[in-house]
Amino acid sequence: MSNLAVIPTPQVCEQARLSRDSRFDGLFFTAVTSTGIYCRPVCPAPPPKPQNVRYYANAAAAEAAGFRPCLRCRPELSPADGTWRRGDDVVARALTLIDQGLLAEQPLSVLAERVQVGERQLRRLFVDRLGAPPIGVHGTRRLLFAKQLLTETALPITEIALAAGFRSLRRFNTTFREAYRMAPRDLRTRSPATDGGALTLRLGYRPPYDFNAMLDFLRGRALPGVEVVDTRSYARAFGPAEAPGWLRVSAWPGTREHALKLELHSARPALLLDTVNRLRRMFDLDADPEAIARTLQVDPRLRPLLKRRPGLRIPSGWDGFEIAVRAVVGQQVSVAAARTLTTRLAQRFGTALPEALAARGFTQLFPTPEALADADLTGIGLTRSRAATVQAIARALLDGQVDFSPDSPLDRFVARWVALPGIGPWTAQYIALRALGHPDAFPAEDLVLQKTLPTDGSRLSARTLRSHADAWRPWRGYAVMHLWRHAAERPPNTGDTP
Numbered sequence: 001m002s003n004l005a006v007i008p009t010p011q012v013c014e015q016a017r018l019s020r021d022s023r024f025d026g027l028f029f030t031a032v033t034s035t036g037i038y039c040r041p042v043c044p045a046p047p048p049k050p051q052n053v054r055y056y057a058n059a060a061a062a063e064a065a066g067f068r069p070c071l072r073c074r075p076e077l078s079p080a081d082g083t084w085r086r087g088d089d090v091v092a093r094a095l096t097l098i099d100q101g102l103l104a105e106q107p108l109s110v111l112a113e114r115v116q117v118g119e120r121q122l123r124r125l126f127v128d129r130l131g132a133p134p135i136g137v138h139g140t141r142r143l144l145f146a147k148q149l150l151t152e153t154a155l156p157i158t159e160i161a162l163a164a165g166f167r168s169l170r171r172f173n174t175t176f177r178e179a180y181r182m183a184p185r186d187l188r189t190r191s192p193a194t195d196g197g198a199l200t201l202r203l204g205y206r207p208p209y210d211f212n213a214m215l216d217f218l219r220g221r222a223l224p225g226v227e228v229v230d231t232r233s234y235a236r237a238f239g240p241a242e243a244p245g246w247l248r249v250s251a252w253p254g255t256r257e258h259a260l261k262l263e264l265h266s267a268r269p270a271l272l273l274d275t276v277n278r279l280r281r282m283f284d285l286d287a288d289p290e291a292i293a294r295t296l297q298v299d300p301r302l303r304p305l306l307k308r309r310p311g312l313r314i315p316s317g318w319d320g321f322e323i324a325v326r327a328v329v330g331q332q333v334s335v336a337a338a339r340t341l342t343t344r345l346a347q348r349f350g351t352a353l354p355e356a357l358a359a360r361g362f363t364q365l366f367p368t369p370e371a372l373a374d375a376d377l378t379g380i381g382l383t384r385s386r387a388a389t390v391q392a393i394a395r396a397l398l399d400g401q402v403d404f405s406p407d408s409p410l411d412r413f414v415a416r417w418v419a420l421p422g423i424g425p426w427t428a429q430y431i432a433l434r435a436l437g438h439p440d441a442f443p444a445e446d447l448v449l450q451k452t453l454p455t456d457g458s459r460l461s462a463r464t465l466r467s468h469a470d471a472w473r474p475w476r477g478y479a480v481m482h483l484w485r486h487a488a489e490r491p492p493n494t495g496d497t498p
Contacts, residue, residue, distance in 0.1 A: 007057040014050065017041045022207050022258055023290055026078035029056045031067040038062035043073035057081070060140040061131025068180050069147065071187075076144035077204045077259065082286035086439050087474050088409040090115050091125055094134065096406035099277050103138040104165040114407040143179055145273055146172070150187040153199050157184050159269040198263040201276065203249070205285040207258050208311030211251050213485065214283060217315045220335055221326070223343050225363035226350070227318075236318060237362035239271060241351040246362055249279060260285070281437045284313035292439075292475045296482075299471060301453060305482040312485060314477050320404030320435035321397060322366045327430045328389045328422065329382065344380040345372075345390075369394035389422030396420055404435050413438075425462075433477050442469055442476040449480065452487040 007028050008016070016024040024041045031038040031054040038056065039045065056062040059075050069075045080099075086092055094115045102111055111134060112119040123133050130137065146164035149155055155163070161172035176184050212231075219229040227236035233250035245266035252259040262279060264272070280286060289310060296302045317323035325345070330338030349371045350364030357363075367375075373394040377387035396402045402416050410432055417428035426445035433441035443449070444466040450459045453468065460468070472479045 007055060010055060013041075013055045014053075017043075017053075018047055020044070025204070025206055025258070026286070027081055027206075027288065029059055029062045029075060030054075031056055031062050031065065036067055037070050038067040038075065039070040040073045040075055040078050043070055045070070045072055057129075057131055058137070058140075059144060060137040063140050063179065064132040064136050069144065074148070074151065076148040077202055079204045079206045080280075080286040081288065082284075082439075083288050083291055086286075086437070088411075088440070090117055090122070091129055093407050093409075094122060094126075095137065098134060098138050098141065100406075101165060101273065103135060104142075108134055114405075139175070139179075142166070143176060145276070146176065146184070147180075147187065148201065149272070150184055152201055155199070155269065160184070163269040163272040165273065198265050199267060199272075201262045201264070202252060202257070202259040203262050203276070203279060203283070203285055204259045205283075206288060208289055209258070209285075209313065210309055210311035211260070213309060213312055214315050221339055223339065223346050223366070225343070225361070226346050226366050228361040235361075237353055237357050237365060238275065238318070239266075239268065241365060243268070244353055244357060244362075244365065246357060246360065247275065247279075249283065278318060282316045282318055284316065284437060287313055287439075287478075292478050295475050296472055296479055299479075301455070302472075302479055302482060305486050309482065309485060312478070312481050314433065314437050314439065314481055316437035317434050319366065320431070321369055321393070323435040324393050324431050325367075325372070325390055327427050327434070328386055328393065331386065331427060341381055345377065345382075348380055349375055369397045373398060385422060389420070392420050392422065406436060410438055410440060433480065437477075439477045440474045442466065442480060444469070446480075448487045449483055452483045 007013070008024065013024075013028050013030070015021075016028075017030050020042045022042050026040070028041065029038045030041060030043070030048075032048045032052050033054060034048065034052045038059070054065070056065065058081065059069065063069075086096070094111055097111060097114060102114070108122070109119050112122040115122065117125070126132060126134050126137065132140070142164045146160050149160045149163060150157070153160075157172075158169050161169050164172065166172035166175070173184060176182075215229060215231065215234060218234055219231075222229040227234065229235070233248050235246060235248040237244050237246045239245045243266070245264065245268070247265065247267070248263045250261050250263075252261045260283060262276070264275065267275060293306050293310065297306050317326070326338065326342050329341045329345070333341075346364055346366050349367040351367075351371075352364050353362050372390055374391070377390055378384055382390070393402070402420065408416070413432055413436070414425065414428040417423050417431060418425060424445070426443045429441050429443035432438040433443070444462040450462070450465055453460055453465060469476050469479065
């Protein structure tokens, strides 16, 4: 991604903080020199004097300058700036790897190698663009997540330290005290509310957000026994087969809170951060609708679609392998047929879940690559060629020929996948769109897109469609979602897209 966002101008920041404009939440932070505190633009506290205000692009930059997070507006709840964290730019790919916890186990040199730049250059890029080095971004991310767990859950502090990536309670206490000038226990002035034994967290987003459209998309593709999607929530079992848990995502109660509600049952502390990151990607919670609309609304075909559904996001999947299998099974068949075949596959080869979870609608986990690499898949109704492709994907993942890591640019990701038998450009781009949530993934071979973009009943070639979509970069994936949604809503429906 070549046009990474920068902090808004001081005039825009000033207007946004004075009006508490939620559209700018997470796009900058306000630091107050007289208090040493930094806040979100939506902070309800009385606005400080302009001469005492400093603006920073992210929480890590504010903390690197010596400011502490506000206890009232809670910066840990703000959505991340998705423009920085998605796409092909070096900083975007590095940030995604940091979000996945790479620096918790590996030195900076490994991160630099993964994104194919020198360690010194990577540090300079972070400081120039984000105002903090990579290790500072990683450290702030860990502490803010710990702060959210301390505030919103009743987890023991030892488990919170583990969930935030600290190997010892002593190290966690020391780091937290040095950064925030208080002990972790000092945040626990009262016991957090419990919700039927579930661990409940807020997942903030930047409005507008069309949660109903997200659920519609996921509900039409939901696999019985693996996930449960109704008009109000998404739920699924997850975790290791020997000790699985389950989760539910719904809208946060009330109209003033720009957040989804995550309920976690029997979740291991070590899996919490990964689970939250998966769900933030899956529900596209860090997108910046304003930045996306500025690019796409220039196209007269997309302008009315954006106006009709300004909060439409890219629905990713929980697991990359699961999405890849769905993509192959769904080649040249309807959504309903693909769902039926994939459900059979999950029931036949998935891991059976305990009876307690089955009572909630979860009967099995989706099959692993190990389970499908040598399985006979023809008995569930798949053609021999589709079955062979699913097996080829499973083996390629186990052998390391392909993966779902964000450190590979889109073109390289697609090239590696189309090298597999039975994987064409459409399938590879679809996997990038829904497994990675890549904002610029574009399956130009898609029949629905080719028929929906023209308004005269004609059909564009993939080459013409791809040329037309160049103006939509780096947000072509969002244009895909708007066109698919429009095609599904208009009568008669022109076709299905898996």
